[in-house]
Amino acid sequence: MRFYFLSKNMKQELEKAYEPQKYEDDIYATWEESGFFNPDNLKAKGKPFVISMPPPNATGILHLGHASALAYEDLMIRYHRLKGRKALWVPGTDHAAIATQTKVEKILAKEGSSREELGREKFLARVRDYVAGSQDTIRNQTRKMGSSCDWSRERYTFDKGLSQAVSEAFVRMYNDGLIERDYRIVNWCPRCASTLADDEVEYEEQDAKLYYIKYGPFTIATTRPETKLADTGVAVHPSDKKYKKYIGQTLDIDLAGHNIKVKVFSDKAVDPKFGSGAVGVTPAHSAVDFEFAQKNGLEIIKLIGEDGKLLSSGGKYKGMDTLSARKVFVKDLEAADQIVKVEDYKNNLSICYRCDTPIEPLTSEQWFVRVNKKIPGRNKTLKQLATQTVKSGEIKILPDRFAKTYYHWMDNLHDWCISRQIWWGHRIPVWYKKSDTDIKLTLFRHTQSEANALKVGAGHKDYKLTEKGVEQAKKIAGEINPDDFDIIFSSDLSRAKQTAEILFPGKKIISDKRLREVDFGDMTDKSSLMINKYRAKGFPNGETYQDVRDRVQLFLDDISSKYKNKKIAVVSHSGVWKVFEIIFNGADFTEEFLSTHAALGAKEYDLDKKSEEIYVGHDKPKGKGWIQDEDTLDTWFSSALWTFSTLGWPIKNKIGFNKSLVEKVKNGEKTITHRLSEKELSVGETCIVENTQTKKSFGFIRITEVKKIKMKDLDLSEPGQGEYKSIEEFRKRIAKYYPDMDVTINSDLWVYRYIYSKKSDLDTFHPTTVMETGYDIIFFWVARMILMTEYLLDQKPFETVYLHGMIRDKAGKKMSKSLGNGIDPIEMSQKFGTDALRLSLIIGSAPGSDLKLYEEKIAGYRNFVNKLWNISRFIFSSVDKPKSIKTEPKAKTLADKWILSEFNNLAKEVDVDLAEFRFSAAGEKLYDFTWNKLADWYLEISKIEKNKDQILLYILERLLILWHPFTPFVTELLWQQFDTKEMLMVKSWPKTGKVDKKSLENFSDLQKLVIKIRNLKAENKIPPKDLPNCYLESKIFSKEDLAVVAQLSRVTLVDSLPKAKSFTIGKTKGKINLVKELSDKERSDLEKYIKATEAKLNNKNFTDNAPPQVVADTKKRLTEAKNKLK
Structure with a gap:
């Protein structure tokens, strides 16, 4: 392993205050250059720990939600890297179809242009340019947060490989009957001019009107009277006696001159208590009514077009938007005396999650994922697969209360509309051709x-x-x-x-x-x-x-x-x-x-x-006349493949020729000598050797190290058994087992083929370990990842889902541009340092709960980071060359035993907390140990007892490792002060020693003793610098321990103190003189006061004429003054 060092200017005497702006960029650059973000470059042999970074939208800059996610994820990655696991964090960005297209359309609008004016290809080129710029910004911001992700594996949902994965998933699902094109009710956003999935629709409570309308023999109640123009049915409850005679009839209804035909039917879903109990059914513009139509054979009349305006089926209201049509139609109904009454009503308005435009449910031919259809050969639906994986415990959701939310969503999941009428996105891999078929x-x-x-x-x-x-x-x-x-x-x-x-x-x-x-x-x-x-x-x-x-x-x-x-x-x-x-x-x-x-x-x-042929596949079919579907796929379709498409799916175990390997055959020795380039072969590569003259293969060599490999080392068991009868058989078997193997190299009589038999990323790193994301997208993304991964790979996508909450302001309000209460994470990082920002996002948080964040809080953690800096500076200044202490130093005093036991206890608890996702608890314990136990107690004692260098260095070295996942920058910089050639980020998690419980108990009493004495002094207004006499008698503390107590509490120990304030702490008794010692000036002033007061009281004129209370107060003050003088 190569070792990298931070630049020389970082290994110098530490300044009085830590200035993160001076160091963070250089530290990150050094980390990145080291290659240690890539798990392939680590010594780690432990089980892989893998996180797929939730890809931020390629639409601009990172916000606090992203910063929070990066802080949590980097903490986990750094912790598990220190624990010896192959830690992989895959970064990337999402093409964010609607969001990105909307951004670029707004830019074009400011320029006086539009996407229609540009045309599809020019518009897409413009979007690609915009995305490229945004991606650079996002990468830099991600680096600024200290993210130790493997940039060599960075992915983008529009990468060639990921686009192939999207096509592959679509084709497989289509072939299994899980994707179909159908004419159904969909959520339509008139502004975005596109469909939305059910969970992309948000709801906003509004004040509305409930209109009661005369409707033939019925009175119906509706908040949208204009939709009644396209009614084709009336639904009633089967037990509603007043409507029983109409069930099965088709009636002609006149609505202010607009005639409709409706079929009356019964259904238990109708609420007989709502309105009059009769419900007008508009199949083309209500999901519930569409289902009624399917079950009862109702005609479906489309009334509202994609532009949100009424179609010709609306009669004289054609061309009006829905609100205008409602106003005019209600007036016409009033004129026809068909409005029975109007009530105020609260209802939930469906709005687009992207642009807040009211949604129009309407009928349209779209592509759907069928979540309730059984998968061929598996006898389960997609919904059942995704539910079972969580219920069985294969995937754990933290906090577990969100599992109930997940099940509720799954239980109510409908077929997923995946087609979008936008240009930016993965184009649906379907081609159509006008057919001349006459069958x-x-x-x-x-x-x-x-x-x-x-x-x-x-x-x-x-x-x-x-x-x-x-x-x-x-x-x-x-x-x-x-x-x-x-x-x-x-x-x-x-x-x-x-x-x-x-x-x-x-x-x-x-x-x-x-x-x-x-x-x-x-x-x-x-x-x-x-x-x-x-x-x-x-x-x-x-x-x-x-x-x-x-x-x-x-x-x-x-x-x-x-x-x-x-x-x-x-x-x-x-x-x-x-x-x-x-x-x-x-x-x-x-x-x-x-x-x-x-x-x-x-x-x-x-x-x-x-009259239309359909082809579903990766590439355009051969022949003329094929036209690809204009629509693109829902962004969440490609995002649902994120954990495995980023690791190479659907291409597994790709084998290629290693051109960096130079080989030479020495026929006399029958050996193969390897001379390796900078990029060494991976253990597990295979060399196949055959003799071209005899047409015989000598077998396989499995490479384990760089050495001469003799023919006796050949493995004849793979991929065939024994030697091959002919070169043709050899080649057939190779083609079968290694179909992607590249070229053959000839040298004299020998042929070598070098192939990669190393496991692919997909084999090594999937399923991933943790999916850390916001609780607000558990439906959008997490559920769909589980659903798609179980179907396509028959695997879970991850073991644990860790959900973080929303970031709110000091008052608990959601941050937004309109409120002006947002915080720019990069600005905070530059002002207070990234480590301080990370701590403010982690400590005090809990999974699934919202977090309040404000500038004063971040500044507070800046102060703590500086405290850690000054602690380290103090320790380093006490030695000439700080060296790594391999073993726990011997404890000589009670304080030594206590601090080592406290640290060992801390290391164990932090290890468990981080392993079990209790990040805030781990941070709080580290904070308390660092500031309270180490700085406030042990460092102060070290100034008294001296010779603590070894223990302080031992603890600091390991404390920096424990802090590293939380505060990577300052800890890496401080680490460089040690005489080491390794970077902190690749060190090993510290092993812990024994905990001396007796010493912990005794030192706790010592602390209580010091605190008691300090409190007594404060209560009696004795200045901290004063050293009153104190007598201590203890069954557990040595004279040296009591001397420490005396110095920490600022008292003078004496052998006896007859008249003084008594106190007891545990097995220690004490007395302290709480009378303040007088200075010469104070004594002189008191003597003068006493003499003058005595003269006043001896003056009969004063005692006879002054009020009795004044005389009494004067005598009292005289007594107090004499007592003070004593």
Whole structure:
């Protein structure tokens, strides 16, 4: 290992005060140049400790929240590095799609331009330039905080490798049916002109109006009367008797001249106590109403466009924004006498988390991650995977109260809308092509099976046809001409295959599992009556009809690209017929429709109606006419891959040729000599040796050190077994086990191949150890990381989630630009030093709790850092050449035993606290030991007892190590005063010695004794510099100990003191003279006062004529003066 030193000007006599501005930049540069931020350069052999830095948005500068995260994370990394673990902290930045695009659009607006005016490519180039500048700022600010992250592994969510990871994740999820494009209700921000995920919507309580409107035979209550223009249903509770007669009817409703048709239906979700108990249903603009429409087959009429204005479906209100339309429509309703009443109402307004614009729920075709669909081959949904990982204890959330919040969010998680209508982001890896396909599909349902005869659901269970079923199939066969069909497909289940063989005798029949009946799961072999209850919601441990739709759609996509202009017959099941009706004829997933059964006979469909081919992949498909999807992916999609995409996923164990290795063969000795360059080979690399003349491989050499390797050292067990029969076999096996191995080098009769068999970063460092982040993004980010990592890697992304709180001002208010109460962390760092800022962010904090921060607090910790500096300065000044003390010095006095025991106790407790994430507790204990125990007590005693150099150096050396994770700059600088060639950041955590409990108890009594005497002096107004007589008698303290007490408490020890104030501390008794000694002047003044007062009292004229109280007070003062004189 190479050792690095701080520059010479740092190893000099310490100045009276620590000035961080002079040193911090140089110290950080030295750390970075050392290479020790990279765990590959450490001696550490312990288990890796890994943190993926939450990537700040590449939109500007770091704020206090980032500074807080950096302080915590660096503390953990430095602590575990000192503990001998391979500590890796991966830094990076996030492209922050909407946030970054919005920033650049604002810049363009100031320039009088827009992204539309620039065009997509020029706009993206402008964004890239902006991001590059921001990234430089963020890197510098991150360095300023002392962050010991591995810059050689820095990542950006738009890096080539990470972009490939995003595409890979999308493709895999699409192929598994976990991503689909669908027409659904979404959260739409008119200002951002993009969709938002559910958890990107914030809520703001507002004063609103609740309008009661005459609505045919009903009165409905709504806060958004304008949306009633697109109602297609009325929902009532099934137990509401007053509306029972209307259920099932379709009514014509006149709303101030605007006519709508609504279907009345019942649903238990309706609250009969809200309003009149009847609810107008607007499927296109309410998530709840959209679900009502899906279940009840309601028409979906889009009323509000992406610009927030009403469409032509709004009639005369077309072109108005929603608020304007509301005002006009309400006036029209009032004129038509259809407003029953208006009430004041509090409701939560949905707003965009980025720009605070009110959200419009509207229908749109978007891409979704299906969190409730079972993953093929795993029988669990994404939601179940992410929940189980935390519930099982594989991932611990700190503080644990947030686990409940996590479960609540997971329980209510809906499909995640991942497409965004913006330009800056990962473009969706989907291409479309107008299809010239003209495929004629004819669907045949299998004839009667044994299950049909029994009137039970077969699902995936393999039943055969009955005799009646065979006859039915023969009858259909007589009605068709098999030669009319080019291709015949069939479900792989027997009842469908038998039917196909009868319909198309002698024809090739292609079996396809995707054409199977819906899997009834636990309802297999149950009656239709029982099965019908589950048709709309899905079968327990089986499938939903959406699952069937997905696999049938994949089938249709396949045949549309392979069998253009063909006539295709499909023999399948009733469930597949239902899905065909949904896909081709717009049928809905209602219980009523799903409970129907397909009739026998041919049903024709034209695949040309689906006039668009879709390709999902990493790169544009070959051929003309392919156009990529214009939309980009939600930022959180790429961020969800952060812990593993930054470590190389999906590329694992990449093998390459090591050009830095020079080899030479000495045929006579049959050896290979290695001469290594500066970058040495890693242990575990492999050299393959073969003879080109005999076509035989001699095997593998596993490199363990730089030496001559003899042929007897060859390992013939990997990757094949034994020697190879031919060079061809050798090459095949190498290609199999090391497909990425690079070139071959020939030298005379020998061939060498050098390959990396070293584990990849992904193997070594994943799962990561800790995810430290703010509690406010547990839903945005943490949950999605768990979900995606479990799915893609079948691993947890991290072991522990440590959540920090928000930073607030002195009054507890949230910091913001508008309030003007924000604090710039870099400005504070420059003013008070980074170490002081870090301490102010850590000490006094608790996981998941908000922290108050203000300039006076940071200044206070600046004072403490200076205190540590002065303690060190005092200790270093007492010796010529401060040397490292290897072993604990021998304690000669009670104070020695006490301070060594206190330090050993401290080191153990801080170790445990840091390991268990009690960072504030560890900092508080270090603070107390440093200022109170070491500085206020032991250093003062060292001035009395002398010869404490060894103990002071021993403690200081180790104390700097303990403080290093908290205050890296000042400790590294002070460390350089020792006669050492190593940097503090790569030292080992100190081993602790024994704790002498008896000495701790005795010294505690000594402290109490000193404090008692000091308090007695203060209470009696004896100046601290005065040394009153004191007598001490102790069963535990030696004369030397009592001498220390005397000097610390500023008293003069005497052998006896008959008349004095008595006190007892433990097993020590004492007396102290609390009468203040008079100076000559004070004595002279008292004597004069006494003489004058006595003369006054002897004067009969005074005693006879003065008021009695005055005479009494004069006598009292005389007595007090005489007592003082004694």
